[in-house]
């Protein structure tokens with residue numbers, strides 16, 4: 001299997017979850033250094049190989065798949081996880097920032113799937129795209145990320161229809177996860193403690209997820225247990241996309 005953006009955070013936790021079940025895991029990340037040091041840290045947990053490449057480019061997507069095939073001879077599960085998330089108000093977005101968000105998240109997931117398709121079809125495999133709760137609803141000051149993640153949710157649906165019945169394609173839509181990305185956003189906000197408190201408070205379960213909790217859902221969707229599931233956007237967000245907690249005026253009716 002191949003996980004993009006797996007040198008740290010959710011991708012790394014997902015690699016661990018699959019290794020624990022005996023899968024051969026190709027760890028992609030943009031640069032060789034982080035991919036190789038993640039692999040060195042995972043070596044004792046199972047069959048793992050580095051597949052560094054920039055999945056924001058079509059060439060990079062093909063390289064990541066080719067390295068997976070070189071290492072394991074097959075590819076049955078693809079997890080499109082790589083992303084960037086830079087929060088800025090609309091006036092501060094330029095073309096480069098917009099392209100970087102859309103290219104890593106949306107273009108990357110599409111062309112990695114295209115490159116992996118012959119192998120996925122041969123194994124009747126599965127794709128899991130890591131979207132976000134911000135693919136299901138919007139938020140201020142993060143328009144490019146929201147657009148890219150909304151795109152992934154519908155890319156998933158369209159691919160699920162086109163690739164059925166050979167390959168299942170699903171997305172997960174996590175709420176806040178305690179990863180290096182979230183820690184970086186917290187620091188950039190200027191008040192990391194308030195940032196964490198705010199994110200923990202805005203779902204009804206009142207906390208940020210651990211990466212291993214999202215990894216379990218990815219594992220389920222990729223597994224034969226989910227054999228009848230394709231095209232879904234699976235929210236793992238503590239209820240934040242279920243609706244608003246209070247009615248008009250702040251009380252329940």
Ligand SMILES: NC(=O)c1ccc[n+]([C@@H]2O[C@H](COP(=O)([O-])OP(=O)(O)OC[C@H]3O[C@@H](n4cnc5c(N)ncnc54)[C@H](O)[C@@H]3O)[C@@H](O)[C@H]2O)c1
Nearest residue numbers: 005009010029030054055056081082083132176177179181
């Ligand atoms: N952390 C959260 O709160 C949260 C919430 C919802 C969804 N997500 C999604 O979960 C996924 C993982 O996020 P995370 O929090 O672990 O982030 P992270 O930044 O900790 O890890 C992302 C990894 O992707 C890699 N990457 C970025 N651009 C790449 C490229 N062009 N090619 C290859 N690799 C690239 C990064 O180097 C990094 O190692 C992302 O899709 C993110 O949008 C995260």
